[in-house]
Amino acid sequence: MSKWSSRLRIWTEWPSTRMEAKLLIVFVLLILVPIALLTLLSAQRYTQTIERNTVSYASELTDKMIGKLDDYTVDMKKISIIPSYLDEIQAGLKQSNDYYAKELEVKGTLTDRAPADDTVKLKIQRKIESSIYFMNNIKEGTSNIYLFDRYGNPYYVIKSGGVRSNLSDYYGNWQQIADEAHGKPVLVSTQEVTTVNRKQYVFTVVREIIDKSYNPIGLIAVDANISVITNIVRDLDATTHGTTLILDEQKNVIYDSEQKYLLQNLSDNELLKQVTGKEGSFHIGDKDHSQLVIYRKSEVSGWLMLISIPEKQLKSEALRTRNYTTAAAISTMCLALVISLITIFALTKPLRSLVKLMKQVQSGKLDVMFPIKRRDEVGMVGNAFNRMMARIVSLIDDIYRIEQRKKQIELESLQRQINPHFIYNTLESIRMTAVINDDPEVGQMVQLLGQQLRYSIHAGSETVQAEQEWEHLRMYMQLLSYRYGTRYSLKLPEDPAVGKIEVMKLLFQPIVENAINHAYDEQTGDLVISIGYRQAGGDQYFIVKDEGSGMDQIALQRLRSMLDAEQMPVWEGRGIGLRNVNERLKLRYGAAYGITVDSVPGEGTTVSIKLPIQSKQGE
Numbered sequence: 197m198s199k200w201s202s203r204l205r206i207w208t209e210w211p212s213t214r215m216e217a218k219l220l221i222v223f224v225l226l227i228l229v230p231i232a233l234l235t236l237l238s239a240q241r242y243t244q245t246i247e248r249n250t251v252s253y254a255s256e257l258t259d260k261m262i263g264k265l266d267d268y269t270v271d272m273k274k275i276s277i278i279p280s281y282l283d284e285i286q287a288g289l290k291q292s293n294d295y296y297a298k299e300l301e302v303k304g305t306l307t308d309r310a311p312a313d314d315t316v317k318l319k320i321q322r323k324i325e326s327s328i329y330f331m332n333n334i335k336e337g338t339s340n341i342y343l344f345d346r347y348g349n350p351y352y353v354i355k356s357g358g359v360r361s362n363l364s365d366y367y368g369n370w371q372q373i374a375d376e377a378h379g380k381p382v383l384v385s386t387q388e389v390t391t392v393n394r395k396q397y398v399f400t401v402v403r404e405i406i407d408k409s410y411n412p413i414g415l416i417a418v419d420a421n422i423s424v425i426t427n428i429v430r431d432l433d434a435t436t437h438g439t440t441l442i443l444d445e446q447k448n449v450i451y452d453s454e455q456k457y458l459l460q461n462l463s464d465n466e467l468l469k470q471v472t473g474k475e476g477s478f479h480i481g482d483k484d485h486s487q488l489v490i491y492r493k494s495e496v497s498g499w500l501m502l503i504s505i506p507e508k509q510l511k512s513e514a515l516r517t518r519n520y521t522t523a524a525a526i527s528t529m530c531l532a533l534v535i536s537l538i539t540i541f542a543l544t545k546p547l548r549s550l551v552k553l554m555k556q557v558q559s560g561k562l563d564v565m566f567p568i569k570r571r572d573e574v575g576m577v578g579n580a581f582n583r584m585m586a587r588i589v590s591l592i593d594d595i596y597r598i599e600q601r602k603k604q605i606e607l608e609s610l611q612r613q614i615n616p617h618f619i620y621n622t623l624e625s626i627r628m629t630a631v632i633n634d635d636p637e638v639g640q641m642v643q644l645l646g647q648q649l650r651y652s653i654h655a656g657s658e659t660v661q662a663e664q665e666w667e668h669l670r671m672y673m674q675l676l677s678y679r680y681g682t683r684y685s686l687k688l689p690e691d692p693a694v695g696k697i698e699v700m701k702l703l704f705q706p707i708v709e710n711a712i713n714h715a716y717d718e719q720t721g722d723l724v725i726s727i728g729y730r731q732a733g734g735d736q737y738f739i740v741k742d743e744g745s746g747m748d749q750i751a752l753q754r755l756r757s758m759l760d761a762e763q764m765p766v767w768e769g770r771g772i773g774l775r776n777v778n779e780r781l782k783l784r785y786g787a788a789y790g791i792t793v794d795s796v797p798g799e800g801t802t803v804s805i806k807l808p809i810q811s812k813q814g815e
Contacts, residue, residue: 219544223536228529235525254503255475257432258492264428265442266496269401272418273381275334276403279327279343279416286407288324289414292345295320300347324351343405344371344415358391366417374404374415383497385444386422386451388459397422397458399450425451438487438505443468445498471500479507546574550581562589641678658784663695665704672705676712684712687726694729697736699807700784706773707740707791707803715744715801731809735789738805747795755793774803781805 279285295316324343331341332353340359343351348367352359360366366387373382384400398419405414429440433453442451447463462468467489470478474493481487486507493500546569553564562585566578666688673686686708689695708725716723728739747755759778778790785808795801 219540220536223532223540227532227536231525231529231532235521238521254432254436254490254505255492257435258490258501258503261428261432262492262494262499262501265425265499266494268420268424268428269383269497271334272401272420273383273403275331275341276381276401276416276418278331279405279414280407282327285324285327285343286405286413288320288327288351289343289345289405290407292320292324292349292351293347293413296345296347296349321351325353328353340419342417342419344417346412346414358394360389360419361391362389367415370400370402370417371415374402377402377404379404379406379412383444385446385448386459389419422451426453429453432503436503436505438503441502441504443500443502445500450499467502471502480504546578550574550578553581557585641675658701659698660701661695662697662699665699665701666695668702669704669708672708682722683716684723684725687724689727689729691729697729699738700780703777703781703805704738704740706777707805710773711740711742711744711801711803715742715746717745734809736807736809738807740803740805741800743800746797746800748797752793752795759791759793777805781807 279289328341328343328351332355340352340355342359342363344367345351348364348371350363350367370384373384381401381403384402386397386399388395388397398421400420401418403416404412405416407413425442429442429451433440440451440453441449441457443462444450447461447465447468449457449460449462452458467480470480470489471491474495475491477488477490479486480489488505488507489502490505491500491502550566553566556564564585566581568575568578568582669686669688673684676684704727711725712723723742723744725740725742728741730737730739755774759775774791774793781790789806789808791806792804793801794804
């Protein structure tokens with residue numbers, strides 16, 4: 197650890213290193229090395245990104261494909277329920293059941309028929325097949341729809357693709373499946389069927405037909421050609437350049453885009469052993485023939501769709517991108533190196549000039565100026581340097597004036613400290629003379645006045661508890677009572693907690709004195725001054741209210757303007773004490789705090805004092 201620390205110290209404390217070398221190393225570390233590392237990391241991670249994107253995109257396409265297949269199978273199931281609601285089909289199937297039931301009862305067999313029987317059979321067939329023709333054309337891709345009565349007699353309409361030539365071989369299995377489903381549709385996996393024209397692959401929906409009395413009267417089988425799946429999956433294979441395999445819940449192959457596993461059962465296949473859950477992906481094959489397999493399982497049909505994508509197809513795009521990225525990175529690094537060298541030599545010359553000027557300032561020469569030739573970053577630095585020097589000179593002048601003013605204030609403060617002692621001693625002499633001359637009232641007045649002066653002038657904390665202000669106000673009102681009797685009265689908050697609030701010293705006395713000097717009206721009688729308290733949000737308010745003569749709007753507006761003015765105007769009316777309190781509040785707590793005045797002629801004046809609630813003691 198000490199070895200690396202010493203090397204770092206040597207680098208940071210190597211003053212002889214030229215700025216060009218330092219900047220070149222910085223450019224190499226900040227530009228060339230990161231570009232090389234980013235190129236390498238990008239090349240390594242690009243394949244993973246393509247695989248993730250392919251998995252995500254293929255998964256979305258798979259969901260859409262499965263959704264389309266689900267929609268198709270759902271439509272087939274909807275077609276299978278139509279006979280349960282068509283009276284014509286139900287009537288035809290019931291006639292067929294009745295006809296063959298009687299024939300079986302009379303003849304004991306359904307093979308030997310008379311010509312008259314064929315006529316009846318033809319009427320039943322036409323009655324049923326007229327509705328089959330309608331159902332055959334409801335859904336595109338539907339190969340054929342077969343209806344059977346309870347005795348297995350088929351009814352269908354021949355389409356261009358032909359019908360199953362071995363239809364009777366499937367009826368027994370379909371009947372068993374339908375009986376076990378109790379009227380629910382059942383999806384049967386892909387089967388290879390033979391028609392008159394060719395072989396084809398179909399998947400089927402089988403359902404028991406139930407009449408309105410919930411009695412089974414027959415069976416319906418809806419065939420769909422596997423070309424329906426081919427049309428849906430074709431775009432998926434073209435996009436992924438892979439192959440698609442679809443299996444039912446018994447692992448029978450429903451569809452195989454390569455036609456290698458069609459109709460086979462893959463329960464023991466190694467491929468399916470890696471399928472866990474309803475969706476996911478995995479890799480199969482060796483290094484040269486590796487494939488990415490993405491699988492999804494349908495929630496509706498239970499079919500499992502697997503998409504196999506050759507990894508060579510995935511990596512080919514990544515390799516091309518890596519080569520392009522590497523070539524672009526090398527070109528960028530070379531260009532960055534050239535630009536860095538040019539920039540280094542362009543920057544160092546004016547910066548050295550600036551360093552020389554700073555050394556002159558360090559030696560005490562302040563009347564220097566950087567010559568600005570260009571409005572680039574160096575020019576901005578030089579301009580900032582010039583403004584900084586001008587500001588430094590201005591600050592030095594300001595500090596000099598402030599120091600001179602501080603000395604003057606200190607002298608004035610010493611002089612003021614002499615005057616209060618003289619006043620206190622004089623008042624004490626007057627009080628003692630009054631006591632000697634047996635005049636206790638004058639002595640009490642002088643004593644109260646002395647206490648008032650001591651509270652007002654005595655140095656100390658700038659804030660006091662409100663109860664100290666209350667005591668100061670009581671002494672002030674007691675002095676007034678010696679002259680005016682009961683003309684003035686004061687009401688203070690009764691809550692002891694309000695008295696514990698920290699307030700600014702001499703906050704209330706100027707406001708109360710202003711009310712006494714200007715609010716008394718002989719017509720209204722005695723003047724009552726009350727002080728209230730309330731909280732609102734994060735602030736607290738003291739409200740000083742008198743019930744005196746009040747002010748008209750002109751006088752109130754002049755008073756408010758005087759309170760808000762930056763400099764004290766020439767003013768001979770009320771408000772000097774109010775302005776003093778307002779300025780002290782703003783200086784101590786901020787511009788958002790202070791006093792506001794409201795007045796109504798003949799009703800009195802209200803002064804609201806706004807303080808931050810944090811000024812309460814203990815908060």
